[in-house]
Amino acid sequence: MIKVGIVGGTGYTGVELLRLLAQHPNVSVEAITSRSEAGVKVCDMYPNLRGHYDTLAFSEPDAKQLGALDAVFFATPHGVAHALAGELLEKGTRIIDLSADFRLRDADVWSQWYGQPHGAPSLLEEAVYGLPEMHREQIKTARLIAVPGCYPTAVQLGYLPLLEAGLIDSQQLIADCKSGVTGAGRGAKVPSLLAEASESFKAYGASGHRHLPEIRQGLSDMQANPVGLTFVPHLTPMIRGIHATLYSQLTATTDDLQALFEQRYANEPFVDVMPAGSHPETRSVKGINTCRLAVHRPENSNTVVVLSVIDNLVKGASGQAIQNLNLMFGFDETMGLTAPALMP
Amino acid sequence: MIKVGIVGGTGYTGVELLRLLAQHPNVSVEAITSRSEAGVKVCDMYPNLRGHYDTLAFSEPDAKQLGALDAVFFATPHGVAHALAGELLEKGTRIIDLSADFRLRDADVWSQWYGQPHGAPSLLEEAVYGLPEMHREQIKTARLIAVPGCYPTAVQLGYLPLLEAGLIDSQQLIADCKSGVTGAGRGAKVPSLLAEASESFKAYGASGHRHLPEIRQGLSDMQANPVGLTFVPHLTPMIRGIHATLYSQLTATTDDLQALFEQRYANEPFVDVMPAGSHPETRSVKGINTCRLAVHRPENSNTVVVLSVIDNLVKGASGQAIQNLNLMFGFDETMGLTAPALMP
Amino acid sequence: MIKVGIVGGTGYTGVELLRLLAQHPNVSVEAITSRSEAGVKVCDMYPNLRGHYDTLAFSEPDAKQLGALDAVFFATPHGVAHALAGELLEKGTRIIDLSADFRLRDADVWSQWYGQPHGAPSLLEEAVYGLPEMHREQIKTARLIAVPGCYPTAVQLGYLPLLEAGLIDSQQLIADCKSGVTGAGRGAKVPSLLAEASESFKAYGASGHRHLPEIRQGLSDMQANPVGLTFVPHLTPMIRGIHATLYSQLTATTDDLQALFEQRYANEPFVDVMPAGSHPETRSVKGINTCRLAVHRPENSNTVVVLSVIDNLVKGASGQAIQNLNLMFGFDETMGLTAPALMP
Amino acid sequence: MIKVGIVGGTGYTGVELLRLLAQHPNVSVEAITSRSEAGVKVCDMYPNLRGHYDTLAFSEPDAKQLGALDAVFFATPHGVAHALAGELLEKGTRIIDLSADFRLRDADVWSQWYGQPHGAPSLLEEAVYGLPEMHREQIKTARLIAVPGCYPTAVQLGYLPLLEAGLIDSQQLIADCKSGVTGAGRGAKVPSLLAEASESFKAYGASGHRHLPEIRQGLSDMQANPVGLTFVPHLTPMIRGIHATLYSQLTATTDDLQALFEQRYANEPFVDVMPAGSHPETRSVKGINTCRLAVHRPENSNTVVVLSVIDNLVKGASGQAIQNLNLMFGFDETMGLTAPALMP
Incomplete structure (x- = not known):
């Protein structure tokens, strides 16, 4: 204890x-x-x-x-x-x-x-960047962990297999992200009122958001090269959840993106690659530390679309923090994080 | 196992x-x-x-x-x-x-x-009526349990201390109940669509609902006398949760309703009597098997108002079913039911 | 102009x-x-x-x-x-x-x-109390109008036919009311955040709310006698709308409550008595100045249940204010208030 | 008449x-x-x-x-x-x-x-394609109007100034679109239930949606060249509204995208170009026939981001249909469509 x-x-x-x-x-x-x-x-x-x-x-x-x-x-x-x-x-x-x-x-x-x-x-x-799927070994011995932001977690896990494999143009990344309102914190601000934020949808920070440099740093690390990224966050009328829709252009021929994702995350306890053709819902991770991913290639074109969902308060914050703690103290990585999502 | x-x-x-x-x-x-x-x-x-x-x-x-x-x-x-x-x-x-x-x-x-x-x-x-707060001993040896309905659970737990103590007029009970939409089940019906049920509130079954005879039977058992009850259910634009607002008229002088409730439920693992003056929120029991109660006496009049909240799918259905199973098989009554509610 | x-x-x-x-x-x-x-x-x-x-x-x-x-x-x-x-x-x-x-x-x-x-x-x-259904003639010549509160409007219009006709026990009125969050105003308060108020339901002010004396005054006027009223307001996870569920006890035999309501409001442009057996939805008055009512007598007992819905920002505030203005300046009472509700 | x-x-x-x-x-x-x-x-x-x-x-x-x-x-x-x-x-x-x-x-x-x-x-x-901002003159004399789909309206109005002016690479268009649930119609389907669709967000049809060929046809017409378009629709937990986030790459130097948009739509009664730096909310067009647009150029890069919001049931369907009718019968184009949006 x-x-x-x-x-x-x-x-x-x-x-x-x-x-x-x-x-x-x-x-x-x-x-x-x-x-x-x-x-x-x-x-x-x-x-x-x-x-x-x-x-x-x-x-x-x-x-x-x-x-x-x-x-x-x-x-x-x-x-x-x-x-x-x-x-x-x-x-x-x-x-x-x-x-x-x-x-x-x-x-x-x-x-x-x-x-x-x-x-x-x-x-x-x-300081070690606490994304276990990238830095697990360093986390185990770290004294100081920087837990990734919520958007950065969803975006990095979605692009990781593609960038590591060098399959996409790293200069043309577009991350269109949608977050529930807890992402704005518990501060009493008018735009976060139910009367203002429900029954509506909007973008914010389209010209620059603080998570942008963090995402850029993480994606650049994956292929040792600065990326070109457009990142637009949106506010969604729900309490929890982030949905990242990630666009990129294939630069290499590839047989099977589905297999690439499944292999990359085969041993990851908190990344779930959904079956081909899936559209993960944010509610499927409500309250849990899992990131669910699906990869699409519309009309068999060169555009790859990755759908990535997390609970912003769990895998995007507190759950990932505990996952880091488990690694740092030699506990089973999933300890305390095993309940299923609340659905419906 | x-x-x-x-x-x-x-x-x-x-x-x-x-x-x-x-x-x-x-x-x-x-x-x-x-x-x-x-x-x-x-x-x-x-x-x-x-x-x-x-x-x-x-x-x-x-x-x-x-x-x-x-x-x-x-x-x-x-x-x-x-x-x-x-x-x-x-x-x-x-x-x-x-x-x-x-x-x-x-x-x-x-x-x-x-x-x-x-x-x-x-x-x-x-058949044993599976409300442990009333029938715990019978449940332990039962072969056939009838798990109470969602509204009946919230209403019975709210009136129980008052009726058992004989403090209220059992002929003038009014239960104004509000439920999230999962109470209507997963059937594909137009009135349950998000586009129909959200941003709106309505009563239904004002002239008679199937849970009425069940509630009457349970309340009558508490003081061996048929009760007079008006029960009006309402549909609330949320997924989970029941809020019962229970009205009754005091017939006896009483010092302390708060103490009455606290004593009655002192040993109940799944009934939480909130501090005096509280207004329990349904979200405080989202996903868990707890019923939270508060008792009010507006303007020190003879009217008692009890506020009772449960998660209709947990204490109002599946959680209570597992609580019964725990009792039937000699497990700790709370086994598998110990996680905190998801909030926010 | x-x-x-x-x-x-x-x-x-x-x-x-x-x-x-x-x-x-x-x-x-x-x-x-x-x-x-x-x-x-x-x-x-x-x-x-x-x-x-x-x-x-x-x-x-x-x-x-x-x-x-x-x-x-x-x-x-x-x-x-x-x-x-x-x-x-x-x-x-x-x-x-x-x-x-x-x-x-x-x-x-x-x-x-x-x-x-x-x-x-x-x-x-x-000062004239600006409920046209009660005080139309005085409003026409008034210099100073006090527009009724939102809860008081819904409650008074629901009880009015019964109290005027002397059919119910005015000492045993129970008004269980539910409001959307705009009722709490546009102030930046934590409990009004989407993350706090959505997916939840709660009572508030169960021991006394500022609208109580206003409602009492209005109901007492209807039959020249102080009423006994319990009023419990609730917060509902929606932007607009009030639903009042009004309980009372019949003291006189009566043939037809439906006809009573229809006759009382036959000439009222902004009160709509729904067909017998109806359950009005708050969304049916979203954005408009109408109050829709339904009257029930569950199981043919002596309890009368009136369901009353308004838009708290329109008939409960700004729309009623304009209705008053129309009367004061000799315009058609419905001028500027004729659009249908937004539904869905 | x-x-x-x-x-x-x-x-x-x-x-x-x-x-x-x-x-x-x-x-x-x-x-x-x-x-x-x-x-x-x-x-x-x-x-x-x-x-x-x-x-x-x-x-x-x-x-x-x-x-x-x-x-x-x-x-x-x-x-x-x-x-x-x-x-x-x-x-x-x-x-x-x-x-x-x-x-x-x-x-x-x-x-x-x-x-x-x-x-x-x-x-x-x-048949005339009933997008007045593109085909107003033909609409006036048409006998048969095809009213544009909801997504196609939001996407076309957003790209129109850029494509007409030849400023962007028409082979690299990405339209990330979010719709309220009325876009799925009033059919009783499980995924449209409040209990399923609220408190969640998901993409659908990522590999091909029926509005794709319509959007392609419209965008191609704007510059007489087939476009390359990726279109991913998403389901948002709200009743009404579409938000299109439109990405493209500048191919020409340009001084002022804001002025371009303002000039293109200067005389359009139902297109509102918001001030520079704006993020239009879907609720700002709830119930009305207006499309509100904002244009961003993040970090002054070559990527242009256009934000386009409409009410899917009004400018995306019935309102636009009436706008067409007004043109066909020589009425003022805005007749019957002049009320402000319902907000909050």
Whole structure:
């Protein structure tokens, strides 16, 4: 049984960590911090946790307390992990950061997209990008994990087999992505109201979104070459789920894209290549850590269309964080992550 | 490890049994029947089950096969369990019937509401009404369980402490109930289309609904007296959840309704009495077997308002069925039913 | 062509006034005020108004400008109309107040429910409660209209025929009401987020809601006797619509409730008594000023159940305000309010 | 006042024609046919029409009756208009066909996609494709109009300025489209149930959809050259609305795409080019005949992204049909189509 803490636990990724960890046999949540809600019991804020965390309450962040734990999750806005990570690492606590703080290797690029100086550039070298399907071995021994963003997870897993195999033109990638509203967080903003966001659909950030440099970095790594990518996110009237529709152009002849995907992910516990001709639904992964993929080649042309769905709060955040934790601590990679999706 | 089967597994209660049983350590699903889908793998119809039931396929119902199992769930339209139950009981298979076939003790009342003769009146005497909070001891030794309906579960658990204590006028009960659309089943009907049922709210069956006699029977049992009940169900634009708003008139002076409820349910693993002043949300029980209750006395008048929420597919159907199975087979009552609700 | 203004136009009732008035042949909107959005064009905030109000912009409230208009709508939080009404009335501007400021005749009761002193008690005597089905003649000559609240409109129209005819026990009224989320306004609050309010249903204010004294006052007027009323509002996961389910006990024998309702509303342009046995859907009034009613008597008992649906933003607010304006200025009562509901 | 009929009026485009025509000052609906619902009053099936069509009832299709009308709308599945059109045209009735029957100029292509022989190839030559922004003059004198499909309308209006100006590579067009569920019609199908389609998002027809040849034909016409197009439609959990996200590659240097779009549509009453940087929401056109467009050039690259939204039942079907009728009969093009969108 290891002891963990959560910094910034009032948002959706925080409560999702609690929901998932309630089912984890080897993890005990010892602390959850929130300046604004200090003193409030988590089950009073999130009644779904009644009966699971009846005494745990939000507390002020305390480096001494956190530094005594085996691992700490950061479920915070960007910038917070920068400030605390160094101190915790020194105390021997391993860090799993769900924010964007350590995802980009280049501190200057980070500063450019987040509009502030990078607060911990010296830690970038040892930070490991926590996409197990790409970096499993490094994750196992890492002290500091940057959990991938939700869009980047769906997009990278969809392009990975194609880019690794060198089958597509990496300069002409188009990722048309659709997300449920929890992707915008739990902040009280007018556009996120049910009265505003339901019964409607819209794009946003068409001219540039913060996940763009992260996706570019990941896709470029897959074939050691900077990619050309257009990324347009959209807001969908649902709570959870991301659907990425990924377009690319074949540059090589290939017999069987279906087999390529199935082979690449044959041993991946959380990537499910659907049968040929499938159209995965986001609800088929509601609440679980699986990414489901389907690959199409319309009219047998040179255009490949990959459909990739995840739950943005699970494989796109808290579930993937736990998958990383399992790898870091030598647990079975799927521990605590085995329930089926809620459907209908 | 016991072996179970599911008759009529293509509907929502069938797939929900599969979802929940995938987490049950002591149960193996050996058969799931459907005439219309025989030969189809369950994970092809319900992709959320991929990775959990990769070989299980729907089969034609076969009394010999079913009769070799420890228990069989009926997740069928009314009338089907009537036809098969006797034969299976003779073979020693215990039956947990999620349909309405054995809920009413009086075969004539059943015929009147269901418009056909009762098909197995001789079994009525031994059928046990599977509401553990009322009939736990009988359930433990039962061979034939009638799992309560969804509305009846929410309504009975809400009125139970008041009626048992004799505090309210049992002739003036009003149950205003709201259900998500899965309550109408998976049949392809125009009124259940997203385009028809979303962004709208309506009552139905205001002049009489089939759950009325079941609720009346249950409430009457609580104080050995026929009740006077008005029951109006409503359709709510959401997938899962029932909210019962229960009105009654106090006939006795009472100090503390909150304490009454808390004491009555102190040892019930699946009934959660919320703190005074609460308004339970249906989403707080999404996917789980818990009923959450709150009791109000507006303006300190004689009117009591009880708010009762369940997930219609879990505590209102498949979860309660498994709770019954746990009791029947001597397992911990909560086995396989311990995950927190999915929220948000 | 009369000239009107809107004070406090950024909320849902403000934009709904603009939407409806765009179709009104005899009204020109000359001013719309908002301190926070002054200078912003209404069509930039509400793109559905592009092409209809391409130059109108929010402005600081200016009593001189408003006082030069024929009528001013207040679509403001409570308290604002108190402060401005007297001055505008002096300048000869007629006022149609959509807020709660002048709905209660008793300033003390108002203070008790709104937690602040009443700001214009001297105007209460001349304020007319703008429910045309009750007070049409007074409305025609009124200078100051208090437009009824949304719940009060649905509840009063449902009980009106029964109470006027003296057929029910006025001490045992139960109004179980369900509202879409626009009833909570356009404020950025966490509970109103799509991620929080969709796929869920809950009661609120079970122990007392501000619309309660307004409803009581209206129902009491119908039979010159204080009523006994329990009112429980619920939040429904949809944008628009109110469904009131109204329970009462018959005290007199009656032949035909259906005929009673049809006769009472035979000449009402905005009350539609549905055929016997109907269950009106809120979507059948989406965007329009109609209240649809159905009356049931379950199992021929003494309990009467009335189902009443309105669009909370139209008959429950802005549409009813325009209906009042039509009466005040001698226009056809339905002018600008004749489009059919949007369905599906 | 002209007299019109609707063949096949029980579906969503049929009732939408009735809703819109109720506001049209120059049109009287004399007949609406449906074999399955003959004898049923339209307001009994669609209660939003109560008070607008209180006597109109569905009738058996009768060529004699229809042939005496000025115009007939076909709101039917494919194949029906083929069978009736010739006879009606001979009688002098003008036809506005909302189905796919006359959209493709090549009968062989039609047969290939619809799996049956074309039933009226001799009429293809005189059929006019009813996209007013492309074919306004021909529409004015046409006897037979093929109203464009919903996806084709959104896609064509988005690409039109770019293709006409020859600015993009017509061989690399990608249209990622999202539709509300009314696009699937009112048929009772399991995947369209609220319990199946809400809280989820999926692609469908990724390998080929019937609107593909129609879109190709239209886009090819714009620059007299066959285009290369990938089209992937998606199902969105909302009732109405289409959002097309259109990708293309610039082949020419251009100063100002925003100005190009604004100039092309300067005189179009139903195309609204949003300000630079906008992201149009589908709800901003809910219930109206407008297409709103925005054009983006992410990071100033050569990729152009056009965002195009329509209401699939209005500009994508019934509204555009009425726009065509207005042109054919010399009415103001916007007659009956001037109400603002319902928002929120």
